[in-house]
Amino acid sequence: MSDGTIGLVAAGFDDLSELETARRTHWGRWAAAVLIVAALALLVRAFAQGQIEWDYVGRFLTVPVIVSGIVATVEMAVCxxxxxxxxxxxxxxxxxxxxxxxxxxxxxYTWLFRGTPVILQLLLWFNLALVFPTIGIPGVWSARAVDVxxxxxxxxLGLGINQGAYTSEVVRAGLLSVDQGQYEAAQTIGMGRLQALRRIIxxxxxxxIIPPLGNEFIGMVKTTSLASVIQYPExxxxxxxxxxxxxRVIELxxxxxxxxxxVVSVLTPLQMLLERRFARGVARGRG
Structure with missing residues (x-):
C-alpha cells in the first residue's frame, strides 16, 4: 500500500484497493440479443424465400410514375x-x-382538428362541393367548389390545417419554456407584445420547438400517403x-x-444539423 493511500484506509479495516472487481455477466441481455437476432434471421429468410418477385421491386423502383409520385409526396409534405x-x-x-x-x-380549433381523424378531414375537404356548390367572395369572385x-x-387544406393544430401545441410549449423575465425585460425597453415575440421570445x-417540429415534418412525409384516398398522385x-x-401487390x-x-433517411441528419445549430448558443452559455 502506497503512502498516498494509507490515510484513506480507516483504522481497523482492510485495504481493498488491490482487489479485482468482479464483472457481472448479464445473461438476460445475451439471451435477449440472441432471440432478437434469431427473429430477424427468420424474418429475412421468410421474405427471401417467400413468393416475392424481387426482380419486380428493382424494375419498378425507378419507373417515372413512381419517381413522380415521390416528388409529389415531398412537395405536399413541404407545402x-x-x-x-x-x-x-x-x-x-x-x-x-x-x-x-x-x-x-x-x-x-385545436380541439376540433386534433380530435378528428386526418382521413376524415381529407374526405370532407374533397367533398366540400356537396355542402357548398359555389365558393368565393360575394360580388368579387366565385367558382364551383368541385373545380377548386x-x-x-x-x-x-386537410393535411396543413390538421398539422396546424399539432404545431400550435409545439410552439406554445416552446414559448412557455422562455423565462417570464424575458417578456418583462422586453416591456421595459418599450417593445410591444408581437415585437417581443418576434425579436426575443x-x-x-x-x-x-425545432426537435419536435422536425419529427412532425418526418411524420408528415408519411401522412401524405392518406391523400391517396382522394386520388392525390403521391x-x-x-x-x-x-x-x-x-x-404485384407486395412488390409495389x-x-x-x-x-x-x-426520404426519411435524408431528412433525419438534416434535422440533427438544424437542432445543433439552434442549440449552439445554449451550449456556450452553459460552458
Missing amino acids: AMALGIVIGVAVAIMRLTPNPVLRGVAAG MTPFFAAL LPQAMRV VLHNAENIYYANS LIVAGLWYLA
Whole structure:
C-alpha cells in the first residue's frame, strides 16, 4: 500500500484497493440479443424465400410514375408543413394572449382538428362541393367548389390545417419554456407584445420547438400517403395503380416503402444539423 493511500484506509479495516472487481455477466441481455437476432434471421429468410418477385421491386423502383409520385409526396409534405407552421404559430400566440375570445377560438380549433381523424378531414375537404356548390367572395369572385377542390388543394387544406393544430401545441410549449423575465425585460425597453415575440421570445424558444417540429415534418412525409384516398398522385397512390394492373401487390408496396425510408433517411441528419445549430448558443452559455 502506497503512502498516498494509507490515510484513506480507516483504522481497523482492510485495504481493498488491490482487489479485482468482479464483472457481472448479464445473461438476460445475451439471451435477449440472441432471440432478437434469431427473429430477424427468420424474418429475412421468410421474405427471401417467400413468393416475392424481387426482380419486380428493382424494375419498378425507378419507373417515372413512381419517381413522380415521390416528388409529389415531398412537395405536399413541404407545402402542408409550411401551412401548418403558419397556422400553428398564429394559434399558439392566440392561446397565450390575454384576450378570452382569441383564446377560446384557438382552443376550439385545436380541439376540433386534433380530435378528428386526418382521413376524415381529407374526405370532407374533397367533398366540400356537396355542402357548398359555389365558393368565393360575394360580388368579387366565385367558382364551383368541385373545380377548386382538386386533389392537391384538398390534400393541402386537410393535411396543413390538421398539422396546424399539432404545431400550435409545439410552439406554445416552446414559448412557455422562455423565462417570464424575458417578456418583462422586453416591456421595459418599450417593445410591444408581437415585437417581443418576434425579436426575443421566438428565437429563444426555437431550441425547444425545432426537435419536435422536425419529427412532425418526418411524420408528415408519411401522412401524405392518406391523400391517396382522394386520388392525390403521391407515391403510394401511384404504386396502387400499378399493382391494380399487374397484381404485384407486395412488390409495389415494398417499392413505396423503400422510397419512404430513403426520404426519411435524408431528412433525419438534416434535422440533427438544424437542432445543433439552434442549440449552439445554449451550449456556450452553459460552458
